[in-house]
Amino acid sequence: MKEIAVIGFGVVGGGVVSLVDENQERIAQTAGDAVHVKYILDLRDFPDSPYADRVIHDVDTIMNDPEIALVVETMGGVHPALEFSTAALKAGKHVITSNKELVAKHGAELMRLADENGVAYLYEASVGGGIPLIRSIRTSLATDRVDAINGILNGTTNYILTRMRDGGISFDEALAEAQELGYAEKDPSADIHGFDAQRKIMILAAVATGYIADENDVYAETMSKLTTADMDAAKRLGGAVRLIGSFKREADGVSVFVCPRIVPGKNPLAHVDDVYNAASVAAALTGDVMYYGRGAGRYPTAGAVISDVAAALNGSYRTESVRTWENSPAGFVKKFADSKNRMYVRVSGASVQEVMDAAHLVFGDVAAVPGTPAGVSEFVTSLMTERQLSEGLSSLPGKVESALRILD
Amino acid sequence: MKEIAVIGFGVVGGGVVSLVDENQERIAQTAGDAVHVKYILDLRDFPDSPYADRVIHDVDTIMNDPEIALVVETMGGVHPALEFSTAALKAGKHVITSNKELVAKHGAELMRLADENGVAYLYEASVGGGIPLIRSIRTSLATDRVDAINGILNGTTNYILTRMRDGGISFDEALAEAQELGYAEKDPSADIHGFDAQRKIMILAAVATGYIADENDVYAETMSKLTTADMDAAKRLGGAVRLIGSFKREADGVSVFVCPRIVPGKNPLAHVDDVYNAASVAAALTGDVMYYGRGAGRYPTAGAVISDVAAALNGSYRTESVRTWENSPAGFVKKFADSKNRMYVRVSGASVQEVMDAAHLVFGDVAAVPGTPAGVSEFVTSLMTERQLSEGLSSLPGKVESALRILD
Known part of the structure; x- marks a missing residue:
């Protein structure tokens, strides 16, 4: 006993x-x-x-x-x-x-x-x-090398995103609903601003590498500014918006960050709805393994x-x-400004011609988005650093209504 | 060393x-x-x-x-x-x-x-x-009780089903394509008739229960008779056809069988495409956990x-x-005739009125299928035993073109 x-x-x-x-x-x-x-x-x-x-x-x-x-x-x-x-x-x-x-x-x-x-x-x-994620990485994948993890690690925000898309309701309405159902706390800030997912992706990255990142090195972006127009844009791009915690081994360090992403429909993470959690683990030999299940609950x-x-x-x-784990040495986590992403951008308050001319000028080749509504301009950039993206956004005419990274 | x-x-x-x-x-x-x-x-x-x-x-x-x-x-x-x-x-x-x-x-x-x-x-x-499935069940879920497993356990057939749906091509064409790509063997019978998936669900059921079933007690149905009309019907029902190996603990024994199923879109298994495998494990405490990854390859x-x-x-x-494991005692695996399923049925060669009248008579309440094409009748039965389903099918007028179980 x-x-x-x-x-x-x-x-x-x-x-x-x-x-x-x-x-x-x-x-x-x-x-x-x-x-x-x-x-x-x-x-x-x-x-x-x-x-x-x-x-x-x-x-x-x-x-x-x-x-x-x-x-x-x-x-x-x-x-x-x-x-x-x-x-x-x-x-x-x-x-x-x-x-x-x-x-x-x-x-x-x-x-x-x-x-x-x-x-x-x-x-x-x-x-x-x-979800039996950590033990599986520490046993079954121990003889493999985990190179990347992308996860829906917070059920509250995933519920909110699912309701915004399926119910056509605003962020505030979906949050209130989540609070009524007991999925969100009275003070939901740890969930909606990504701090909860930030801690979880830090832990997963540490399980993969043996080094735990400093919280200050891990970029986290709120999902509270998302709108139903973003849900619609994601749908037109064949995917769904998800709050994704990402870890990736790269040549010059690891990237670890949390932000809302447009997840393409061919990625199984796009189909994880409601309060479910999921993590896609890319291992050198095994390839992509996804784990899916209840992320919370007694x-x-x-x-x-x-x-x-x-x-x-x-x-x-x-x-x-x-x-x-060791505490990660300085520079182990790449500066977020050096991370490379593709970005969906929506701009209002300037003519499509003006916006697209400027977009081509500052971002180079950009892709059109199917079914762009009247009154706004939309495009998807190619892969570039966050520094380039953020400089580009600031030099567009009109108002940037939305800038969402795409999970590739 | x-x-x-x-x-x-x-x-x-x-x-x-x-x-x-x-x-x-x-x-x-x-x-x-x-x-x-x-x-x-x-x-x-x-x-x-x-x-x-x-x-x-x-x-x-x-x-x-x-x-x-x-x-x-x-x-x-x-x-x-x-x-x-x-x-x-x-x-x-x-x-x-x-x-x-x-x-x-x-x-x-x-x-x-x-x-x-x-x-x-x-x-x-x-x-x-x-997919690190077996070790995860034997370690992480060892203190839990696995009550059901539904799995896409054969990559070859899942590739064929994906191509039939997305490419609108016949089973034979998709099989030939899979053979060209090296996904299917010259003699594909173990894959397409469900014997490969049968062995795998037997193994998973044994990991869950400690008893390995006798192969003769495990029903396996070929997927080689599926048509593009079936893919279309599944799409109209909001799902996709998948070859599913199923294990379930029931009051009167366990059910273990393999057959093509219409998987509703809200089930993540519906979104597992190409040669990928996945298994959804229902555990008493943990709830549903899904594992997804490459089912084969060097x-x-x-x-x-x-x-x-x-x-x-x-x-x-x-x-x-x-x-x-112990060899399973007689009666441990329920007779397939006693398993309960809902079934999608498509009938040709008789008027819709005749077919639906007969369907109501032999199956009781049946549900309509959206967008039924001209020239055929379609319906979905309620939950009933395989014995009832098969008796019902044999007393329908016209020709039963398709009878596909639905994964609930």
């Missing part, structure tokens, strides 16, 4: 506690031993919970109990999750987390600490909820935590690749 | 040998030790190969060499692959295979033998080429073999779930 503790009795933590109870046999088979939740740490009391008698308020009870082999941290945020995780690892306890912010900001030091103490620090649930996320609990307790984590 | 042998120097075996050479460092890191191919067993000689000096013709050289820790079997077919695999396992050597026919027919006994001898018998490459398949080589040598296979 292995005793474990759960820190943070919210949606995911609560899911973990009930899953451990309800799936005894299957977990014991995989973990190699029965698992039992001895403590639940939370600031609150839960007098009506069937687990009320396990709820404690003093973290030291966990840290000082040699019976506790593993701590599940599902509290979120950096503090005190960092301090609690550090203490648990130093006490020789495995730590399993769903806390993407902590993993993105302090994963490197926590993994090193875990390694020094001969225990695991695992984080499958921090990206893509129930049971998918708790299920991912449990799979990490089993990997820690049965020792298989020791054979997974990229067991520790 | 771990010495290994490769049996069968064809497309996949050749890929394995060159990958082991070219990816020394990454493989050593994951496998825990450097890996070297000492012998290549084949009937032929390869005087021009850089590996000519390792080619041998006597299997006993491998079996009697205590240095050989692992054998890769990429020869295909049951004999002598079964005898060679048996001998290797008895000699305490791990066996890694890409041979789906052998795994489907003799996997249970080979896994038991491996277990008795404290070694691995692994088969990731037998299904879905480079490097994807060889890459999957190498990931198994690493799992065998680093010992992590010991923590994977469903390490051995």
Whole structure:
């Protein structure tokens, strides 16, 4: 019997506690031993919970109990999750987390600490909820080389984009709907401005390379300025708008960034709707592999935590690749201005002739967009650096209504 | 240094040998030790190969060499692959295979033998080429319960279906094209009649349940009778025709079968084109997870073999779930006649009035299909057993041009 503790009795933590109870046999088979939740740490009391008698308020009870082999941290945020995780690892306890912010900001030091103490620090649930993405990269693709990842990593924004396209409603209306359904939080800024996806693509890039980027080096662009006219343009281009987190190995470093993209219809990511998440992983030998599933939710996320609990307790984590990360050296992540993209551009307030003349002048060859509505000009640039794109945009006549990168 | 042998120097075996050479460092890191191919067993000689000096013709050289820790079997077919695999396992050597026919027919006994001898018998490459599907189910989803799998498991037939739809060409034309491109073999019967997909869904169902079905209990229907009229009907129903291998846990047993299906557009499998493979896995906690990638090809398949080589040598296979299969007891796989499906039906040679009257009489409520062309009648049944469907079809007036199950 292995005793474990759960820190943070919210949606995911609560899911973990009930899953451990309800799936005894299957977990014991995989973990190699029965698992039992001895403590639940939370600031609150839960007098009506069937687990009320396990709820404690003093973290030291966990840290000082040699019976506790593993701590599940599902509290979120950096503090005190960092301090609690550090203490648990130093006490020789495995730590399993769903806390993407902590993993993105302090994963490197926590993994090193875990390694020094001969225990695991695992984080499958921090990206893509129930999608078994991280373990798959660290085991099945460990003998391959991951060269690129493009992911729909945030379900809230994907729901908003799906509703804007299918319902013809504005961003504000779709956001309000997502909030009513509980898909978006009252303060949705981490989702809609791309910060959540930013942390997740940082984590995936680290799983692929062993280096975790500095948040300040990872460009993230809000999707809150998108309009139904953008959805329509994407449809006319045969695709759909998606908020994409991208990682790519290039000759002069890696590119890691998040922004709304027009995804062509031939890319399976264009067909990932509603709150689903997906990640397309390009590996040198295996080619493109796509993973698709529920990116959030109590049971998918708790299920991912449990799979990490089993990997820690049965020792298989020791054979997974990229067991520790290094903080990325300066210049490892390319400056976003040096990234190359193709861009869809829509301009109003100037004649089509004026706009297209200027576009040819500043961007060279540009492609027409089928079915351009009256009153605006549209075109798609060829591949060029963000610096060139942004200089080009600023020298167009009229008003740039939209400038969306295309996922190639 | 771990010495290994490769049996069968064809497309996949050749890929394995060159990958082991070219990816020394990454493989050593994951496998825990450097890996070297000492012998290549084949009937032929390869005087021009850089590996000519390792080619041998006597299997006993491998079996009697205590240095050989692992054998890769990429020869295909049951004999002598079964005898060679048996001998290797008895000699305490791990066996890694890409041979789906052998795994489907003799996997249970080979896994038991491996277990008795404290070694691995692994088969990731037998299904879905480079898609890391089997290991993901056996690790990440091991603490969950897989309730259903629907897969596009054969790239050749998916290419044919894509070309029939997009090119408006007949089955025969699309098959000829696939043969020219090397996607289909001269004798394509294993692909087009569903036998290849049948073996693969049997293997996946066994990974999910621990029981391998008897081939005779697994219904497989050819896709060679499909027409462009079927592609058109699927499009009018908002979907696409795909050859689907299905596994489902039901109250009275499991259903396992292969047949062409109309896949609705909201299902991501409808958007898997060309030679790509995909499998949608429904797990109790995690929900639907889809895996998508190259189902065949030298490097994807060889890459999957190498990931198994690493799992065998680093010992992590010991923590994977469903390490051995049992042969399924009688009645474990439900009779296909008792499976329930909805069906699209197209009838010619009788008036629409006659056909629809009869359809209502024998099938009860049926749904209309948008845009039915002149000269035929079309409808979609509600959910009913295959027995009811087949009785109903035989009592319709006119000629049943097509009867395609719908994937719900």
